[in-house]
Amino acid sequence: MNTEQVTVVDDDVLVLRALDRLLRSAGFAVQTFSSAEDFLHQRVNSAAGCVVMDLSMPRFSGLELQRALAEAADCRPVVFISGQGSVPSSVEAMKAGAVDFLTKPLDEQKFLHAVRTALDKHRAAREKDVERAAITSRVATLTMRERQVLAHVVTGKLNKQIAAELGTAEKTIKVHRARMMRKMQVDSLAELVRAWTVIQPPRL
Amino acid sequence: MDGHTTASALAQLRAPRWLLTALAVAIGYYLAARLGLAFTLKPYPISTLWPPNALMVAVLLLARTRDWWWLLAATLPAHLFAELQSGVPTTMVAGWYVSNCSEALIGAGLVRWAVGERLRLHSLRDWAILLLCCVVAAPLISSFLDAALVRLIGFGDTAYWDLVTQRFLSNVLAELTVVPLVLTWATALVGGVRKPGSRTTVEIALLASGLAIACLIVFDLPHKGEHTSPAFFYVPLPFLLWAAVRFGPLGIATALPVMTVAAIWGAVHGFGPFASQHALDTARDMQLFIIAVSLPLILFAVAIDERERLERDSRAQLTHLSRVATLGELSGGIAHELNQPLTAILSNAQAARSFLANKTADPEMLAEILEDIITADKRAGHVIERLRAMFKLGETRFEPLDVSALVREVATLAHGELTTRGVELDLRLAPQPPSVTGDRVQLEQVILNLVMNGSESMAACPQKDRVLMVRTLATAHKVHINVVDRGAGLSAPAAKLFEAFYTTKPNGLGLGLSISKSIVTSHGGTLWASTRRGGGASFLVTLPRVPPSA
Numbered sequence: 001m002n003t004e005q006v007t008v009v010d011d012d013v014l015v016l017r018a019l020d021r022l023l024r025s026a027g028f029a030v031q032t033f034s035s036a037e038d039f040l041h042q043r044v045n046s047a048a049g050c051v052v053m054d055l056s057m058p059r060f061s062g063l064e065l066q067r068a069l070a071e072a073a074d075c076r077p078v079v080f081i082s083g084q085g086s087v088p089s090s091v092e093a094m095k096a097g098a099v100d101f102l103t104k105p106l107d108e109q110k111f112l113h114a115v116r117t118a119l120d121k122h123r124a125a126r127e128k129d130v131e132r133a134a135i136t137s138r139v140a141t142l143t144m145r146e147r148q149v150l151a152h153v154v155t156g157k158l159n160k161q162i163a164a165e166l167g168t169a170e171k172t173i174k175v176h177r178a179r180m181m182r183k184m185q186v187d188s189l190a191e192l193v194r195a196w197t198v199i200q201p202p203r204l
Numbered sequence: 205m206d207g208h209t210t211a212s213a214l215a216q217l218r219a220p221r222w223l224l225t226a227l228a229v230a231i232g233y234y235l236a237a238r239l240g241l242a243f244t245l246k247p248y249p250i251s252t253l254w255p256p257n258a259l260m261v262a263v264l265l266l267a268r269t270r271d272w273w274w275l276l277a278a279t280l281p282a283h284l285f286a287e288l289q290s291g292v293p294t295t296m297v298a299g300w301y302v303s304n305c306s307e308a309l310i311g312a313g314l315v316r317w318a319v320g321e322r323l324r325l326h327s328l329r330d331w332a333i334l335l336l337c338c339v340v341a342a343p344l345i346s347s348f349l350d351a352a353l354v355r356l357i358g359f360g361d362t363a364y365w366d367l368v369t370q371r372f373l374s375n376v377l378a379e380l381t382v383v384p385l386v387l388t389w390a391t392a393l394v395g396g397v398r399k400p401g402s403r404t405t406v407e408i409a410l411l412a413s414g415l416a417i418a419c420l421i422v423f424d425l426p427h428k429g430e431h432t433s434p435a436f437f438y439v440p441l442p443f444l445l446w447a448a449v450r451f452g453p454l455g456i457a458t459a460l461p462v463m464t465v466a467a468i469w470g471a472v473h474g475f476g477p478f479a480s481q482h483a484l485d486t487a488r489d490m491q492l493f494i495i496a497v498s499l500p501l502i503l504f505a506v507a508i509d510e511r512e513r514l515e516r517d518s519r520a521q522l523t524h525l526s527r528v529a530t531l532g533e534l535s536g537g538i539a540h541e542l543n544q545p546l547t548a549i550l551s552n553a554q555a556a557r558s559f560l561a562n563k564t565a566d567p568e569m570l571a572e573i574l575e576d577i578i579t580a581d582k583r584a585g586h587v588i589e590r591l592r593a594m595f596k597l598g599e600t601r602f603e604p605l606d607v608s609a610l611v612r613e614v615a616t617l618a619h620g621e622l623t624t625r626g627v628e629l630d631l632r633l634a635p636q637p638p639s640v641t642g643d644r645v646q647l648e649q650v651i652l653n654l655v656m657n658g659s660e661s662m663a664a665c666p667q668k669d670r671v672l673m674v675r676t677l678a679t680a681h682k683v684h685i686n687v688v689d690r691g692a693g694l695s696a697p698a699a700k701l702f703e704a705f706y707t708t709k710p711n712g713l714g715l716g717l718s719i720s721k722s723i724v725t726s727h728g729g730t731l732w733a734s735t736r737r738g739g740g741a742s743f744l745v746t747l748p749r750v751p752p753s754a
Contacts, residue, residue, distance in 0.1 A: 014583075018576065021551070021552060021556075022554055024555070025555040025558035026558060056624050059626075064667065103543075104547040105549075106551060
């Protein structure tokens with residue numbers, strides 16, 4: 001479970017088998033589906049890897065499948081492949097977060113590169129998730145007071161200023177701050193700020 | 205577009221068969237000569253109709269020029285055998301061989317010089333050249349030679365100019381009777397004659413018996429010429445016109461010899477309107493009458509045939525135009541349809557190369573890869589082959605066809621386009637092959653047109669509803685192809701839809717449905733359109749069923 005896998009979805013079995021072989025020859029673990037429905041039914045939410053899918057399939061187009069994945073909070077990156085690259089659909093696909101949009105017949109180098117990029121992207125995202133989870137759990141161990149101190153420290157305020165704002169002695173703040181730093185498992189203000197930014201919702 | 209050229213007829217008979225051909229020509233010449241001798245009015249030395257020369261003209265026209273020498277040589281024994289039996293001096297027999305060969309060479313040579321090996325029997329121009337060279341020039345020129353030889357050898361005592369006139373008329377009649385008959389039948393047989401339908405068979409039977417009875421009454425009953433009204437001659441004419449109008453050059457070329465033979469037989473046996481005390485007058489009157497009737501009738505039949513052919517050609521071109529337009533709409537989908545196998549081939553080959561490079565290839569896997577490459581390549585080849593057939597402006601060819609197979613072909617061709625449009629094809633094909641007789645490309649054009657229309661009508665539907673059903677059904681005597689979409693239904697009354705140039709599409713020609721209907725009609729079938737109760741349009745093609753060929 002959770003080994004990195006490239007999932008290929010294409011309704012053309014000949015193409016599906018060829019891509020399966022091509023990816024395996026390049027050392028990837030591969031899983032194939034000949035229809036969007038099969039893929040959606042057998043999909044595992046926490047699966048690691050990326051998805052390579054054909055843009056035009058019967059009943060369920062690639063774009064619809066991409067949307068369905070997003071709704072299911074499956075954040076595996078998608079590489080689209082298409083028999084004919086139409087500009088509007090490729091724009092839509094890229095907007096919805098596709099890693100790449102390749103036209104068939106596939107250029108081997110570009111294709112493998114896109115798959116690698118997608119895998120790297122997912123791995124990085126997952127690593128960030130793990131880090132964020134760890135930091136969030138550390139924040140959860142803080143007391144009310146320590147959190148208040150944390151919020152002020154990361155904005156660059158001095159202990160004296162924080163004491164004034166919270167209406168308490170500078171000495172008390174110092175104690176809170178030291179305990180907070182220990183619970184957050186950081187040694188310097190710089191490390192604390194970095195951890196803090198990781199758990200902030202991304203600004204758009 | 206071009207018809208079968210006569211030169212191709214005998215060209216197929218090559219070296220091993222040349223002996224058979226020579227033998228057949230010799231036997232034909234001999235029989236024709238015997239027939240000519242039987243048509244001779246005694247004591248008059250020249251036959252009223254001398255078919256061997258005309259037969260040779262026709263044979264030479266059917267053959268390649270380089271085969272002419274041995275074809276002519278083959279007739280020498282037949283000529284000697286036939287003529288020597290009738291007690292003619294050997295020198296005269298040899299002289300006649302020379303003049304007969306000269307007539308054949310002049311006629312066929314002039315035609316070949318004027319039109320080359322591609323004598324097209326459906327062009328009025330080529331027929332005019334043929335008649336001018338073979339019916340007028342060849343007998344005329346060779347008759348001077350023939351009469352001179354007769355006088356030189358001193359056979360009989362007929363005057364030179366009388367000989368020229370007699371031989372000329374006799375050979376004109378023969379050329380007019382034999383050359384069109386042989387050429388039209390040879391061309392028809394090489395091109396493959398379509399088996400006539402039951403109605404046509406009845407018509408042919410009526411025409412043949414009518415003509416035979418008319419000729420018998422007019423020419424072969426014992427009444428003397430002096431008492432016959434000239435109007436009586438024209439009784440066979442309606443039947444000849446019938447043959448010319450309904451059956452073209454082949455019909456008139458077949459009907460004319462019936463009348464000619466009946467007239468000559470009557471005259472030789474002293475019956476019919478031409479029979480008189482003077483053999484010379486009898487022969488001349490009859491020859492002039494038949495020539496005067498035949499020439500315009502042949503040209504008339506050819507003119508009608510040419511016009512019909514032009515009409516057929518322009519209809520074929522319109523059909524082709526509409527087909528190309530439909531294929532144009534498909535082009536994106538076809539690119540997709542070819543890209544799929546190409547992708548499979550390329551990626552398979554690259555995978556194999558990569559497996560080999562990192563030494564992880566095993567023979568079994570390589571065999572599978574090669575198998576897939578072969579399958580993909582064949583698939584692409586098949587698409588291209590069907591496309592080429594669809595793009596070609598070919599002649600209509602009727603053959604036994606399995607309608608379900610046609611639907612599958614169209615599904616393959618349209619697969620890419622349908623996928624791009626997000627349309628799913630729901631094929632419900634009859635289990636036993638529903639067979640019809642028809643033109644493969646044209647029937648595929650009809651199905652493709654209906655499939656494309658159906659898929660376009662569903663452009664506004666959500667993708668899950670874009671399902672196009674194509675059904676084939678076979679009943680005892682009919683085969684049905686039903687194309688049902690889930691679009692908005694018919695946008696106009698059904699009758700209007702089938703009108704030419706009526707279109708609801710911004711880029712449509714408005715030809716698709718009207719041409720589909722005319723194709724189906726020319727196959728003896730019907731095409732109906734209706735709106736279904738639940739919405740969506742249904743198109744139903746019904747064709748006569750034929751038992752599948754064993």
